[in-house]
Amino acid sequence: MIDITESPIDHAAVTEGVRSNQAGAVCTFLGTVREITGTKRTVALSYEAYREMALKKLAELESEARGRWPVIELALVHRVGHLELGEVSVVVAVSCPHRAQAFEACRWLIDTLKERVPIWKRESWEDGSSEWVHPGLEAG
Numbered sequence: 001m002i003d004i005t006e007s008p009i010d011h012a013a014v015t016e017g018v019r020s021n022q023a024g025a026v027c028t029f030l031g032t033v034r035e036i037t038g039t040k041r042t043v044a045l046s047y048e049a050y051r052e053m054a055l056k057k058l059a060e061l062e063s064e065a066r067g068r069w070p071v072i073e074l075a076l077v078h079r080v081g082h083l084e085l086g087e088v089s090v091v092v093a094v095s096c097p098h099r100a101q102a103f104e105a106c107r108w109l110i111d112t113l114k115e116r117v118p119i120w121k122r123e124s125w126e127d128g129s130s131e132w133v134h135p136g137l138e139a140g
Contacts, residue, residue: 001014001077002058002062002075002076002077003076003078004051004054004055004058004077004079005077005079006079006080006081007079008079009077009079009088011028011088014028014075014091015093017073017075017093018073018074018075018094018095019073019095020072020095022097023073023095023097024097024099025096025097025098025101025102025103026094026095026102027094027096027099027105027106028093028094028106029091029092030088030091031088031110032087032088032089033045033083033086033087033089034085035085037123037125040123040125040126040127042123042124042126043125043126044084044085044124045082045124046121046122046124047078047079047080047081047119047120047121048080048120048122049078049080049119049120054078054118054119057116057117058076060116061076061109061116061117062076065094065105068105069101069104069105070096071094071101072096073093073094074094075091075093076092076109078090078113078119080119092106092109092110092113094109121133
């Protein structure tokens with residue numbers, strides 16, 4: 001499952017969607033809106049995407065991950081639009097026969113998604129200022 005959505009992400013349903021009797025491990029990563037970025041207090045995030053290209057890049061990541069690990073099922077879902085503190089911005093879920101494979105694939109998928117997929121984040125801070133953050137360049 002690959003999706004770019006304006007709706008809140010049901011991360012439990014996404015995770016359930018990758019479960020399989022052939023997989024001994026499911027690894028899920030949730031990206032959430034955190035309150036503090038560096039020394040600034042975040043009040044909200046906004047995401048924008050070039051939808052067609054983002055979906056194409058997500059499909060490429062899925063294909064590459066399936067070539068590197070024995071992925072049973074995989075989901076990449078990113079939210080766009082305005083998000084408040086604590087909301088889920090991205091879900092990566094992957095099932096594999098063994099846990100090491102699932103952990104490695106999940107970590108690679110989120111790290112590579114942030115580098116390659118054309119989704120941009122605007123951080124809005126408590127002092128009223130805001131800034132666009134280039135994908136993949138912000139610290140962890």
